[in-house]
Amino acid sequence: MAKRLHVDRFMLGVCYYPEQWPEHLWADDFQRMRELGFSIVRMGEFAWSIFEPEEGRFTFDLFDRAIDLAHQHGLKVILGTPTATPPAWLTHKYPEVLNVSREGVVYQHGQRRHYNYNAPIYRALCARIVEQLASHYKDHPAVVGWQIDNELNCEIDVFYSPADHAAFREWLKRKYGTLAALNEAWGTVFWNQTYSDWDQVHLTRPTVSQSPNPHQALDEKRFFSDSAISFAKLQADIIRRIAPHHWITTNGIFGHLDSHRLTEEALDFISYDSYPNFHTIWPDEGPRPLFDRRWSWHLSVARSISPNFCVMEQQSGPGGWVNRMAAPSPKPGQMRLWTYQSIAHGADMLLYFRWRTAVFGTEIYWHGLNDYHNRPNRRLAEVARIGEELSRIGERIVGSRYVADVGILCDYDNEWDGEFDVWYGPLMRKSVLAWCKALQRNHIPADAVFIRPETTVGDLARYKVLIYPHPAILTERVAQVLSDYVQAGGTLVFGCRTGYKDERGHCRMAPMPGPVAGLCGIEVADFTLIGPQQTPPVIHWMDARLTDVAAEGFNDILRVTAGDAEVVAVYKGDYYDGEPAVVRRRVGQGQVVYYGAAFHEEAARQVCRLLGLQSPMSGVMDLPEDVELAVRAHEPGGARYVFLLNYSHAPQSVRLHQSFADVLTGRSVHGRVEMAPFDVFVLASGEPAARA
Template identity: 35%
Template structure:
């Protein structure tokens, strides 16, 4: 069972100047990449930039422990001392992310194995099996040694477990993994008959008579058992969570007063780790995020920061990594435009981040990430990038009164479900083109464009109080979830769900009797057959919008169900495309095709009006600026982020501008392109 989250924030109760609140600011710091004479210069520049916190020793195992029984802490002792003397706190990593060459040479059995049986060799990072007892023994020895040496160090403010757990080793198909998978299955199902029932092993003669016959879903002659695949995804997330717990337990035993975290990766298509399940395992939530270029790049950043803030339960969290400018791992690595560094950072702050950190402090001169931007670029401190870094540090100091405030609950929500993400994109489905997170992001973008403040919340979050809840591609619907959604609607809530929702239970078994399974009565519809579209197919709806990817052959089964839109073309012509069933003061709507963010406005407007949900900004500003609100006992802080490359007048927005890049105007503040302002208002207004 997960422990109850302690949420230990702030990391330090007060700044050195006595200020009661502040935002932490900094980066990953890798002094081992540089000669000693650079270290003091680093501290001087950190102070100039306003840095208060660095993450240290993330990839330092080989330097700290150059051989099995040899330790070298002199360099780390010196760096810790320099940072403390400079007033800079340390989020100290346990250094277990990348095993040293001596360990993998002596114990190649710790190396991961792919589904096709290939060994993942050293030469990069994260070349270790989450279930390897040999790796865990050596790693926890290192963690113990680190905790005993630095637990009382005055620079230490937090422990950083490993680094980006699962980024490159989430799925391991080795014999260690097979053994651990069987143990996990025994715990989940109790007996082999229950596993057979859950996995539907009557199909293709897959019935097991003993757990020892069960393997991970390695390379097979055809599609592996889908429930086996889903359970292996669950197991793999749990295996890494168990490893996180193992390190955390060592740290909390030796240093009970020091909070423990690890950096999640809530961004893009990083989906292997169920962070909703992990969040209670850390003392405060941390996240890494990198912008993905494209028309929804800024919206994706907001979506990820929003979800992270809700994983943290609305409490402050730690943005542990993002980029000052270009990254090095995309096909084309574009430098950020003026204003984007501050805008991207402050949008995370708007969604609850109380620490803003980058990868990394000083841009590497060698190695795989030498073209990844940093706070101090290759050009050095005499650069526009470093000046932007220092300016952001000053902005965060101006914003200090907002530190420690919580995210204000939004009037609308998007329900996000990791298991539906995993299951809906498995093989042998009606369409291999479906992308769960993209559909969720499309709805989020559409709500942003309408100026409606929206929370992105994990399944299991209480929905009472949200006027509208969108549950896109809610593919996996256990009976308990169906009952909760029905209760929400019966209580006056307004639910929207989409194609390929309500199709399977928690075992990935289809709900029989017609789709969408346990949501049929709630929605007042029945679907006998899916009708996905080819890549070049489009369907027209009678409101003039165009659908792609998917259609359903919908039959209305309840007279209370209203057809909002019908198909005007294709084999579903004349049949319902979008429906809404009234249920007392609430309602449940169904959208049977992918409209994309640009075409959802009409449908969303009707659904929002029915739910009584609207934007809080003046109409002329809605969609052009994103509003996020942090609330404290004395004031609310409205973060307004320009979603365009044009100036945006904030005529009608009242309050005191306390930070950001606002230009003055007679009618009110003006957001410059890619700009951000923060407005302080009386609490509750």
């Protein structure tokens, strides 16, 4: 069962750095936090040299005073272990702790996350500072929990120090046992890469075409993940031994890290850092972007790890370092919108980043609630409104869970392998985003559902529809679980490039889609990449009620192998004109659909229509595309809350076909209701969760 945050009231707070501010400001800061409705602060995650100014000498005076004062003002405290920023004395004396690029460039002191996870001396020094902190603060009445490090694998998620190369060899020895097994798994007979001694084995290194062995590259990412998990668990085990009454989390979900296993092995729940205005820096691919609304998908990933989680950093102002990531200021109302976006998706604790904008350092443009002048501003006024609202409704919402009957299947192996393999990785990212757009704009709540080695059919049974866009790596065990899911009544949708690789990344010597060919009742007779200068053919539906769509990205030309498989669409155009493009087969009580191309938003919409998939609020309310629908419910049979989030810069009209209680205002709403730009409704509802 997934680990989740357990609180009896909503916890609203802020990140605070007492070491960066004159002490005479602290009392006023904490007092104003309380007036805004805050109950918790995070501190300490970048303060190693404050706690240990020189090796082996520990001092806690500054944070003792800060935490004592926070406690006097009724604030709880989350302490961060300060291991994301090793101090200068440490990196100077022990340069082996520094991270190294694949090309051999050593990353020096001067920023953050410049260390590696595997240097023995760094692990020992981290264990010592964590033990000192946990022992010192284990009984402080204000301290309730710990954040391990800060944003594991942020900034950089690859590690090539000598310590990492050595640790990788040991990791491979445990995994494969012998060089013969390693050579077979990596296919080293190709291009004469065969290893005859363990000392010859390394993490990937520069090659003439920057194209290392793909199987080595996949194992490398698994190793990076295991290293980060081991590093976090080292710290968590110490805290759990010394302060077992404190909870443990870490913040952020970043690359080359199995955050599900991290949480299972080291944490009590996951925390996420939500910055929706990053859409201005990393915009959506393709037409009709979701902009800040896309962060709902990222929150869904956090929710897949912990159904109730913490947002440790919620955007509260314009974002930017001095040299990059320049995001505009949230418009009036957007901070409130983004706060409720996080809550709608399962956050039961939320802290804004940060209390006051730094006046020195790299993040002088990463604005917090307070500006440099420390005077009232519109962001503080907006957060005061949020604090007042959550003081009234927070207890009613906490513990309820996001409700969805539809899931988009994901897994780490395909995510990591698809970074390197351009024959399906870009398609996967494109198709997931397309499905997010189609489901969001059709007001169909959806979960991110991660396929794990231990996933069972029981884990999937609550979903009526699952979409697995392009799982190139698909094991026989997972294929059987998916088959059992369909047999039991589920609907499963695959896209092209499914099932042709095993867990090593080897291509199977069997017809595609490999272990699900029998389930789908098809084989891939031919296939082609759609090149950038080529016009994709059209997918023509047999059902006249459906609209033809372009068959983008990649085309699997299908051959039906089962008598009960139904061709529901064919290709129009190119040399495979008239050949099957989409095949549906009813199996047991369920059905499986194989869609032979990559998805775009309109294609996903047509598949929804093919399946008869509707919003759970269809017939209950009419919603415009720019308004997101989310439902949280207390189960079983408990109160249900419908979140309506307007991401538009313009008013949006909503029609409610029954009366609802708007818990934010206390008024009853019915009929046509106007939502202001960036407005939020939280409606009490007794309607069913969803229907397909």
